[in-house]
Amino acid sequence: MKTALLPVALVWLIAASAHAQHDHKNDHGHQHAHVHGVAKLEVAVDGGNLSLRLESPLEGLLGFEHAPRNDQERAAEAEMRRKLADAGKLFAPTTAAQCSLKSARIDAPTLDAKPAAAAKQTNAHADLDADFLFACAQPARLTGIDVRLFQAFPNLRRVEAEVVSEKGQKAVRLSSKMRFLSW
Numbered sequence: 001m002k003t004a005l006l007p008v009a010l011v012w013l014i015a016a017s018a019h020a021q022h023d024h025k026n027d028h029g030h031q032h033a034h035v036h037g038v039a040k041l042e043v044a045v046d047g048g049n050l051s052l053r054l055e056s057p058l059e060g061l062l063g064f065e066h067a068p069r070n071d072q073e074r075a076a077e078a079e080m081r082r083k084l085a086d087a088g089k090l091f092a093p094t095t096a097a098q099c100s101l102k103s104a105r106i107d108a109p110t111l112d113a114k115p116a117a118a119a120k121q122t123n124a125h126a127d128l129d130a131d132f133l134f135a136c137a138q139p140a141r142l143t144g145i146d147v148r149l150f151q152a153f154p155n156l157r158r159v160e161a162e163v164v165s166e167k168g169q170k171a172v173r174l175s176s177k178m179r180f181l182s183w
């Protein structure tokens, strides 16, 4: 089972890192919309592999959009990273599908800026991208995800979700009152 999963996971990782590099170029130019409180979630269902990509303004996850400048901001960043790494609590796929989190990767170059560069990050906006991979033992039973981002990150008001599965493509607007993404 594990050897069968490996090549797929590798291909996914390569695709994800290519995507991430592309996005780096946009971090300052922002060709995509950056609306505070609004995140984007791309979901791909491929057999037993469930991959999620979250793109959010840092404001929605952290409350600020620059490298941390004091202990309070450093603590906020650590807390955000902890929540994102524990993505099984942020995204709950159909229980019967028996999905488990395999990897969580966070990409937020702004937060890693050196102090000199961080001091110049005054009026800039910045995003965080995160990739999550779940493996599902019963993929035929996988019909949706309960998206619990809104409890974890109260600054988030809306998630524009897109799902690609063998059933086709679907776009859904999620909020704390409409947080179930089904396909």
Ligand SMILES: [Zn+2]
Pocket: 034, 036, 057, 058, 059, 065, 124, 125, 126
């Ligand atoms: Zn912003």
